[in-house]
Amino acid sequence: MSDTQPLIENRPPSVATLFLERVETAPDAEAYRYPVPSASGEGPDEWRSYTWAGASKRVFGIAAGLMSLGVQPEERVAIASATRVDWILSDLGILCAGAATTTIYPSTNVEETAFILADSDSRVLIAEDAEQLAKVRERRGELPNLKHVVLIEPGDTTPEGAPAASGPDHGDPEGWVLTLDELISRGSDYLEKHPQAITDTIGALRSDQLATLIYTSGTTGKPKGVRLPHDCWSYMAKAIAQSGLVTDEDVQYLWLPLAHVFGKVLTAGQLEAGHVTAVDGRIDKIIENLPVVQPTYMAAVPRIFEKVYNGVATKAKAGGAAKYKIFQWAAGVAREYAKVTQENFRRTGNATAPAGLKAKHAVADRLVYAKLRDAFGGRLRACVSGSAALAPDIGFFFSGAGIHILEGYGLTESSAASFVNPGEAYRTGTVGKPLPGTEVRIAEDGEILLRGPGIMQGYHGLPDKTAEVLEDDGWFHTGDIGELSEDGYLRITDRKKDLIKTSGGKYIAPAEVEGQFKALCPYVSNILVHGADRNFCTALIALDEVSLTAWAEEQETLKGKPYAEIITSDEVRAMVDGYVEELNSGLQRWQTIKKFRVLPRDLDIEHGELTPSLKLKRPVVEREFGHLIEEMYAGTREA
Known part of the structure; x- marks a missing residue:
C-alpha cells in the first residue's frame, strides 16, 4: 500500500x-x-x-x-x-x-x-x-x-580549579x-x-x-x-x-x-x-512564558502534554473529592466529544455533536477547559506533537478541551516533518497525511518506507550503514511499523525493533500499552514494558516526583516524609497496583502486566535513559535496571 x-x-x-x-x-x-x-x-x-x-x-x-x-x-x-x-x-x-x-x-x-x-x-x-x-x-x-x-x-x-588569568585566553x-x-x-x-x-x-x-x-x-x-x-x-x-x-x-x-x-x-x-x-x-519557564x-501555535513532544495532563489531574485531586470528580467527568466528556466530532467531520465534513453532548461539553468548558486554554495563553490555535507517540486518550482529552494537537511523524533522516495532521481534519491516534512531495509505501512486513526531497543524503562517512536503510532508488527504511487508511492517514503501531514477541509467539507493541497506562495514572513519568522471549509481560514504572509528593501529603502515613521513603512505601506500590489492574482490564490476556517494579527515581537525560527529546532509550533502561527485570522473572518457568 x-x-x-x-x-x-x-x-x-x-x-x-x-x-x-x-x-x-x-x-x-x-x-x-x-x-x-x-x-x-x-x-x-x-x-x-x-x-x-x-x-x-x-x-x-x-x-x-x-x-x-x-x-x-x-x-x-x-x-x-x-x-x-x-x-x-x-x-x-x-x-x-x-x-x-x-x-x-x-x-x-x-x-x-x-x-x-x-x-x-x-x-x-x-x-x-x-x-x-x-x-x-x-x-x-x-x-x-x-x-x-x-x-x-x-x-x-x-577552567574550574585554575587560578584566574589576566589575559582572555587562559592558556589557549x-x-x-x-x-x-x-x-x-x-x-x-x-x-x-x-x-x-x-x-x-x-x-x-x-x-x-x-x-x-x-x-x-x-x-x-x-x-x-x-x-x-x-x-x-x-x-x-x-x-x-x-x-x-x-x-x-x-x-x-x-x-x-x-x-x-x-x-x-x-x-x-x-x-x-x-x-x-x-x-x-x-523548559522550567514554559508555564510562565x-x-x-x-x-x-506551538510544537512539543508528548511528555509535555502528559505532564500538563497529570498536573491538572493532580491539582484537581488535591482540591478534594468533589473537584476531582468534576475533573474526571469533564475529562470523560472531552474524550467523548472529541471522538464524536472527529468522526462526524470525517464522514460529513462538519464537526458536529448531539445536543445532549454539546450541553454537557458547554458546562465542562466553563468548569475546566477554559482555564486550561488560558494556561496556554488563550490564543492557541493548534499544537504539533512529534518525536514519539502521544497516548490517544491524552490526545482526545486535549482535543475535546479545545487544544487541538496535530500529531506528526518524521525522523532525523527525513528532516523531521514527513507527515502531519491536516488542520480541522486531524485524527487523534494517527500522524496524518504525507507532506506534499513525500511518497510513502508500506512494506510486506509492515515497515514504513519513505521517499522524497526531505530524505537525507546518507550517514556521514558511513556508506555501509547508509546502504542498510537507503535503497538505490531513494526509498528510505524507517524501522517503524504502520498502516495507511484508505484516504491516506498513517497510524504508527511501533518501532520494528521494539516489537515484543513473547515466548508464546504473541506480538505486542509496548508503546501502545505504555501509552494507555500514561493516560490512566496521573503520577507516572515513564514506563517500560518488557516481555521479549518471556512468557509474560512486566513493567518498570517511574513516577513523577512533584505529583507523587503532593499525593503523599494527602496520605496520613506518608505526610512529611522524603521522596526516597515515599517511593519505596507499600502505599505507593498499592496505588500503582490499582492503576495496573485498571490497565489490564482493557488489554488482551497476553498483553497484561503480570508484575511490575516502581523505580527508585525518575528516568532522565543525565543517566542516558532518555534522549534530549525525552524519548525512552529501552536498551539503556533495561541494562540499568536489569536486576529488577530478572527479579520479576525469578522462579518462573520460561516456556
Missing part, C-alpha cells in the same frame, strides 16, 4: 536564499522575540524583538566573521547551545557563509562532544558558555582541526577563543573590504550542498551523523507552508532543542511563512 503527494517544484536552492528573500520582502516585520532576564535577577523577563532586517545584520556579521576565519563552503561549524535566538542567528550565519551546521546538545558529555566534533571535522565551535568551552578544552589535543571557539556568553572562562592558543560580538565585529571589517562576499556566496550555493549534520542520539554505539543538504530544508519550508499548517499571522513559541531535527525544521517553516517566533529553551507570549 502506498500514497504519493504532488512534488513541490521551483524550490529555492538554499536556506540562505530563503532567508535573503524574507529579509527583502518584509524587512521591518517582527521576526523573533527573545527574553532578557531583569538586571536584578528577580521579577519577570523583558521580551525584546528583532525585525527581519535587524536579524540580518547579526546573521551577515556572523557569516562574514566566519569567512574572515577562513571557513570554506560545506566546512562544518558546530553549535553547542540551548535553544535561544542566538542559536538561530548563528545557524543562519553559518549557512549564509556557505558552511554547514553540526548540532550538539548542550547536555552532551565531554567524550561524545569530542567525538562529534572530530567525526564532523568541525573547524569552528559556537559554544553557549564556559561549560561548553570546558568540554573542548579538555579534549583539545584530539581536535587539531578545531581552529576557533566562539562564545555566546563570555562570562568567566577560567592566540585567537582560539572569541566572543560572538567579536566575531560579528570581525565580520563588519571583512564586509567593508569584501562588500559582495555574502551575496556572492549565497548566489553560488547549490541545493545538494550540505547544510546540516545532525547526530542521532542512538540507543547503542556511537551516534551517526545524518547529512541533510539545503534542498531538504527548502523543501520542508515550502511543504509546511503549502500544507496550510502556519500563516504569516501566527506567533510560534519555540522551546524545543534546536540540536534536534524537530526544532530545526520549525525554523525553516518560519522563513517561508514569515510569522513571529518567540524563542526560549528553558505561555500567558506572556500568547502563541497561536
Whole structure:
C-alpha cells in the first residue's frame, strides 16, 4: 500500500536564499522575540524583538566573521547551545557563509562532544558558555582541526580549579577563543573590504550542498551523523507552508532543542511563512512564558502534554473529592466529544455533536477547559506533537478541551516533518497525511518506507550503514511499523525493533500499552514494558516526583516524609497496583502486566535513559535496571 503527494517544484536552492528573500520582502516585520532576564535577577523577563532586517545584520556579521576565519563552503561549524535566538542567528550565519551546521546538545558529555566534533571535522565551535568551552578544552589535543571557539556568553572562562588569568585566553592558543560580538565585529571589517562576499556566496550555493549534520542520539554505539543538504530544508519550508499548517499571522513559541531535527525544521517553516517566533529553551519557564507570549501555535513532544495532563489531574485531586470528580467527568466528556466530532467531520465534513453532548461539553468548558486554554495563553490555535507517540486518550482529552494537537511523524533522516495532521481534519491516534512531495509505501512486513526531497543524503562517512536503510532508488527504511487508511492517514503501531514477541509467539507493541497506562495514572513519568522471549509481560514504572509528593501529603502515613521513603512505601506500590489492574482490564490476556517494579527515581537525560527529546532509550533502561527485570522473572518457568 502506498500514497504519493504532488512534488513541490521551483524550490529555492538554499536556506540562505530563503532567508535573503524574507529579509527583502518584509524587512521591518517582527521576526523573533527573545527574553532578557531583569538586571536584578528577580521579577519577570523583558521580551525584546528583532525585525527581519535587524536579524540580518547579526546573521551577515556572523557569516562574514566566519569567512574572515577562513571557513570554506560545506566546512562544518558546530553549535553547542540551548535553544535561544542566538542559536538561530548563528545557524543562519553559518549557512549564509556557505558552511554547514553540526548540532550538539548542550547536555552532551565531554567524550561524545569530542567525538562529534572530530567525526564532523568541525573547524569552528559556537559554544553557549564556559561549560561548553570546558568540554573542548579538555579534549583539545584530539581536535587539531578545531581552529576557533566562539562564545555566546563570555562570562568567566577560567577552567574550574585554575587560578584566574589576566589575559582572555587562559592558556589557549592566540585567537582560539572569541566572543560572538567579536566575531560579528570581525565580520563588519571583512564586509567593508569584501562588500559582495555574502551575496556572492549565497548566489553560488547549490541545493545538494550540505547544510546540516545532525547526530542521532542512538540507543547503542556511537551516534551517526545524518547529512541533510539545503534542498531538504527548502523543501520542508515550502511543504509546511503549502500544507496550510502556519500563516504569516501566527506567533510560534519555540522551546524545543534546536540540536534536534524537530526544532530545526520549525525554523525553516518560519522563513517561508514569515510569522513571529518567540524563542526560549528553558523548559522550567514554559508555564510562565505561555500567558506572556500568547502563541497561536506551538510544537512539543508528548511528555509535555502528559505532564500538563497529570498536573491538572493532580491539582484537581488535591482540591478534594468533589473537584476531582468534576475533573474526571469533564475529562470523560472531552474524550467523548472529541471522538464524536472527529468522526462526524470525517464522514460529513462538519464537526458536529448531539445536543445532549454539546450541553454537557458547554458546562465542562466553563468548569475546566477554559482555564486550561488560558494556561496556554488563550490564543492557541493548534499544537504539533512529534518525536514519539502521544497516548490517544491524552490526545482526545486535549482535543475535546479545545487544544487541538496535530500529531506528526518524521525522523532525523527525513528532516523531521514527513507527515502531519491536516488542520480541522486531524485524527487523534494517527500522524496524518504525507507532506506534499513525500511518497510513502508500506512494506510486506509492515515497515514504513519513505521517499522524497526531505530524505537525507546518507550517514556521514558511513556508506555501509547508509546502504542498510537507503535503497538505490531513494526509498528510505524507517524501522517503524504502520498502516495507511484508505484516504491516506498513517497510524504508527511501533518501532520494528521494539516489537515484543513473547515466548508464546504473541506480538505486542509496548508503546501502545505504555501509552494507555500514561493516560490512566496521573503520577507516572515513564514506563517500560518488557516481555521479549518471556512468557509474560512486566513493567518498570517511574513516577513523577512533584505529583507523587503532593499525593503523599494527602496520605496520613506518608505526610512529611522524603521522596526516597515515599517511593519505596507499600502505599505507593498499592496505588500503582490499582492503576495496573485498571490497565489490564482493557488489554488482551497476553498483553497484561503480570508484575511490575516502581523505580527508585525518575528516568532522565543525565543517566542516558532518555534522549534530549525525552524519548525512552529501552536498551539503556533495561541494562540499568536489569536486576529488577530478572527479579520479576525469578522462579518462573520460561516456556
